[in-house]
Amino acid sequence: MENSNYKILAVDDNPKNLKVLAALLSPQSYQVDYAFSGPEAISILEAESYDLILLDIMMPGMDGYETCIRIKSMSQHNLVPVIFLTAKTDMASLNKAFTSGGVDYLTKPFSPEELLARVKTHLELKSSRQQLQEVNSWLEQKVEERTEALRSAHDELEKAYRSLQSLDKAKTDFLHMINHELRTPLNAILGFTNILQDEVESPEVKEHVEFIFHSSMRLEKFLAVVLQLTELIAMDKPLKKKPTSLGRMLEFCLNDYVGLTGKKGINTLLDPKLTDALIDGNEKLIRSCFLGVVENAIEYSPDGGEIRIKLVEGDGFKGCEITDQGPGFSEQAMKNLFSLFGLGGQHVDENVGLDLCLAKMIMDAHGGRVEVRNITEGGASVRMLFPE
Secondary structure: OOHHHOEEEEEOOOHHHHHHHHHHHHHHOOEEEEEOOHHHHHHHHOOOOOOEEEEEOOOOOOOHHHHHHHHHOOOOOOOOOEEEEEOOOOHHHHHHHHHOOOOEEEEOOOOHHHHHHHHHHHHHHHHHHHHHHHHHHHHHHHHHHHHHHHHHHHHHHHHHHHHHHHHHHHHHHHHHHHHHHHHHHHHHHHHHHHHHHHHOOOHHHHHHHHHHHHHHHHHHHHHHHHHHHHHHHHOOOOOOOEEEEHHHHHHHHHHHOHHHHHHHOOEEEEOHHHHHOEEEEOHHHHHHHHHHHHHHHHHHOOOOOEEEEEEEEEOOEEEEEEEOOOOOOOHHHHHHOOOOOOOOOOOOOOOOOHHHHHHHHHHHHOOOEEEEEEOOOOOEEEEEEEEO
8 A cells, every 4th residue: 555545643732743743754655634632633533534643642631641542432543553652751651551542652752764664564554454354344244145145045945844844744645545545455356366266167267367366466566665665765764773694584585485486496505604694684674675686586597497595795795695597687677777667678577677676775775785797607696795
């Protein structure tokens, strides 16, 4: 900032002292005004603003101490630096000068160089403080704007959250209704087809009844898988887990399909090491996960084929690998294995892509993973790995 932009008020009852100040300050291009008393200085300051005040202490009537206190009580001038000009050098006088609001003092007689140096220093300090205040004001404004934006965003999030809560309740109510409305007629269809299978004698009609029965069973399974998928998607609570035997879970799954494996003459080989292999998981979900994968393996295994289930562990994971001798996954199927309704070939088209999608979601919920590959010699492999 150029000196010509700085305004200084010099206050002294001695005109000779003011002439000395004028002779020193004017050549430096400072704008200088003068006052011959404390009351005159106060009157000037009520109409004008200054960057620095040079104030004599020993003045009749209102001395420099009282004048400085009055100046500092004026809100528009309380940050203007005041340099006292004094012949007093005792500690009590100097302390009084500072306590009344002064920032510095010069002892009369003073050297011109010292005066100019002190003036320049305090003007630069005031300019820096003013710039800092402006930056702080700008920052406060930006903070206020940001706070208002965050407050507005928070209000919008609150509205969205309440809307989601409402939608979540509607979704839950809808799922309960769907579950009831579909299961009730399905149970009736399954019950009557069972009766019809025993009652009808015509092979052709019997075949039709059997088709209805299997279609109904498939629909029931589809409903169960969809409900489980939806429950997993909407789950906002940690899983209830406990130590679970992989071998025991897989034995339950194989027992559920013993009729199908017997009908196709499929040999199932369960690794005995799985019995002692424990993982931390939710038994209900793990069983659902294994059931879908085991059923796929059985469904696509050839008659008289073999299904191997072995223990897999390492790299901080433990789980099982289910291998069949079926046709394997098609190229298109491999791209959509874990997508909802990912149609695309063997192992996914019969169950509308839900079994492996469900298995993937269950493993994700456990912090695990699913690995799928085709075997070169024929067949497919599905690994389900849980964190140890």
